[in-house]
Amino acid sequence: MKQIASIGLCLALAVSALATKAMAQTLANRPALDFTGAPSPTGEDPVFSRSVAARFAGVPLAQVLTDIRAQGFECASDYCTRTVMEDACANAWTIDIAADHTLSGRHSRLCMGAAEDE
Known part of the structure; x- marks a missing residue:
């Protein structure tokens, strides 16, 4: 059960990092x-x-x-x-x-x- 929670946390952090990177790229392309x-x-x-x-x-x-x-x-x-x-x-x-x-x-x-x- 502990491993599942760790995997879930890792996935959530990865998704968050990707979303932040995508938003930073979005703002970089704007005036x-x-x-x-x-x-x-x-x-x-x-x-x-x-x-x-x-x-x-x-x-x-x-x-x-x-x-x-x-x-x-x-x-x-x-x-x-x-x-x-x-x-x-x-x-x-x-x-x-x-x-x-x-x-x-x-x-x-x-x-x-x-x-x-x-």
Whole structure:
């Protein structure tokens, strides 16, 4: 009985490894997230939003989270954010995760006030 359980565990691990490899190959064949767009005042960035949809459509949420964490995103329960400082400005790219696991992307930019000339 112990051998059957061991064989079952080995098979489950092998199937899991193959599924992970297949998903990694799937993401490798998809376009990368595009961080080059400029945000509107409402946080809409069609370039980033389209890249989120193109990369992750139909991908299981666990794989999405693994991929975006590897790209520097930090995740909470219903969104993941990547923040990058550029001079006195902070760019924040956010991937929102709806209850049905659909994803949407937005980009905001916040700049500190410039020092006044003396």
